[in-house]
Amino acid sequence: MNDAVDTTTALKAKLYGTRGSPEAYAIRDFLHRCDIFFEWVELTSDAQARSEAGTSGLHDPRLPICQFSDGTRLEHPTVRQIAEKLGWLRTPSRTEYDLAIYGGGPAGLSAAVYGASEGLRTVLVERFALGGQASTSPRIENYLGFPRGISGGELAERAREQADRFGTEILLLRTGVRGEFTPGRGVGHLDDGTRLVARASVCATGVSYRRLGLPDEERFLGAGVYYGAGASEAELCGKAGVFVVGGGNSAVQAALHLAKYAASVTIVIRGASLKESSSEYLIARVSRTPNVKVMPCSEVVALDGGELLHTITLRDNQTGKEWVEETNWLFLCLGGVPHTDWASEVGIVRDAGGYLVTGPDLIADRDRPPGWTLNRQPYYLETNIPGVFAAGDVRHGAIKRVASAVGEGAMAIALVHRYLNGG
Numbered sequence: 001m002n003d004a005v006d007t008t009t010a011l012k013a014k015l016y017g018t019r020g021s022p023e024a025y026a027i028r029d030f031l032h033r034c035d036i037f038f039e040w041v042e043l044t045s046d047a048q049a050r051s052e053a054g055t056s057g058l059h060d061p062r063l064p065i066c067q068f069s070d071g072t073r074l075e076h077p078t079v080r081q082i083a084e085k086l087g088w089l090r091t092p093s094r095t096e097y098d099l100a101i102y103g104g105g106p107a108g109l110s111a112a113v114y115g116a117s118e119g120l121r122t123v124l125v126e127r128f129a130l131g132g133q134a135s136t137s138p139r140i141e142n143y144l145g146f147p148r149g150i151s152g153g154e155l156a157e158r159a160r161e162q163a164d165r166f167g168t169e170i171l172l173l174r175t176g177v178r179g180e181f182t183p184g185r186g187v188g189h190l191d192d193g194t195r196l197v198a199r200a201s202v203c204a205t206g207v208s209y210r211r212l213g214l215p216d217e218e219r220f221l222g223a224g225v226y227y228g229a230g231a232s233e234a235e236l237c238g239k240a241g242v243f244v245v246g247g248g249n250s251a252v253q254a255a256l257h258l259a260k261y262a263a264s265v266t267i268v269i270r271g272a273s274l275k276e277s278s279s280e281y282l283i284a285r286v287s288r289t290p291n292v293k294v295m296p297c298s299e300v301v302a303l304d305g306g307e308l309l310h311t312i313t314l315r316d317n318q319t320g321k322e323w324v325e326e327t328n329w330l331f332l333c334l335g336g337v338p339h340t341d342w343a344s345e346v347g348i349v350r351d352a353g354g355y356l357v358t359g360p361d362l363i364a365d366r367d368r369p370p371g372w373t374l375n376r377q378p379y380y381l382e383t384n385i386p387g388v389f390a391a392g393d394v395r396h397g398a399i400k401r402v403a404s405a406v407g408e409g410a411m412a413i414a415l416v417h418r419y420l421n422g423g
């Protein structure tokens with residue numbers, strides 16, 4: 001984004017599309033997570049599609065359409081084309097950096113702020129929108145300094161501005177796919193063929209949503225099935241009945257947020273009660289919110305519909321009874337899994353769940369990790385490859401909170417300095 005932010009604030013966008021369009025959802029999700037103001041116009045009739053969006057009707061393949069206030073009209077655009085229009089796509093300006101950060105969630109953004117502000121030539125690579133999981137949260141209430149809470153999108157945008165101000169180069173909509181590491185030199189390969197060279201690297205790639213694993217899940221993604229708290233979707237729920245799957249804090253937060261807009265919200269959990277998985281203050285709020293109910297010992301076992309999700313099948317795991325509920329809104333908050341296959345390819349130690357193992361956790365019976373050649377033990381957030389650090393949720397043993405991810409991002413930079421100074 002960087003120098004393009006001015007463009008963003010000046011430029012207003014109107015997005016025209018139909019309900020249940022996965023492409024429109026991807027754009028809404030992206031703009032919302034980037035904290036960009038836009039107007040969503042849901043087209044409900046051919047006449048409206050003709051008069052307002054200038055299309056032949058609701059099934060015109062040019063939909064969704066993004067109309068910018070400078071007159072630019074993007075028909076059936078990709079998220080990348082929108083980011084390009086906003087001036088957010090850039091190419092690396094250097095052939096070599098001091099620090100490359102992979103992942104632009106709270107941990108990566110924090111590392112970027114501290115790295116760049118402390119004089120490191122810093123580049124940050126983010127595969128989608130900045131803010132990571134946090135940017136999908138409508139309200140983070142336990143992050144220090146925000147007594148009334150802050151939306152994840154706004155927190156991410158503030159952090160982006162801060163990182164940018166200190167000179168971090170942000171490469172958006174790019175994915176790190178492979179790495180090669182030799183002492184003092186890491187080469188990161190991005191999905192678009194870009195090659196980033198840096199003296200030290202921080203992996204802050206977090207986790208991605210766990211899926212239900214049901215046959216039609218992919219088909220309904222953005223067309224009735226949504227991952228996370230649905231920050232961009234809540235207001236669109238109208239007076240519908242909404243289902244949230246998952247019993248952790250993020251699921252309960254999602255349910256409480258959705259309850260402000262939906263007629264009813266049902267939290268589907270496998271366990272016997274929320275007490276096993278969620279914080280007390282959230283459970284207390286659920287009990288004070290009349291349109292939220294908890295469906296214990298249950299799970300979603302099938303999805304059905306046409307272009308849009310129409311019904312879900314639920315099963316009571318105690319009795320085995322199955323039944324069908326009508327809904328167009330299913331939010332999945334099932335926690336996450338790290339995607340660190342690239343790390344095992346280069347010999348970075350992972351735990352059984354794929355999380356990156358760092359520092360003291362690499363030391364078995366006082367022995368340093370196999371292949372470790374330095375005359376010191378790995379630093380607290382350092383992997384078994386010197387100069388490659390991990391911070392935030394991707395790390396084995398991480399606390400999985402915004403504050404701890406931000407703390408680890410900052411700590412990683414202190415350790416990067418030690419490493420670069422020959423320690």
Ligand SMILES: Cc1cc2nc3c(=O)[nH]c(=O)nc-3n(C[C@H](O)[C@H](O)[C@H](O)COP(=O)(O)OP(=O)(O)OC[C@H]3O[C@@H](n4cnc5c(N)ncnc54)[C@H](O)[C@@H]3O)c2cc1C
Pocket residue numbers: 102103104105106107108125126127128129130131132133134135136137139140141142143174175176177204205206207208228229249250251253254339391392393394399400401402403405
């Ligand atoms: C809905 C929801 C609500 C939450 N609410 C709270 C809350 O109220 N309070 C709290 O403390 N915590 C909350 N959490 C947890 C908190 O958001 C996470 O612990 C935190 O975001 C972890 O930060 P991270 O930077 O380690 O990882 P993530 O936030 O997962 O960010 C990782 C980033 O890396 C990117 N990425 C992944 N792979 C690559 C790659 N190969 N190349 C480039 N980029 C890549 C991802 O796109 C992502 O942006 C919530 C989580 C969710 C899902």
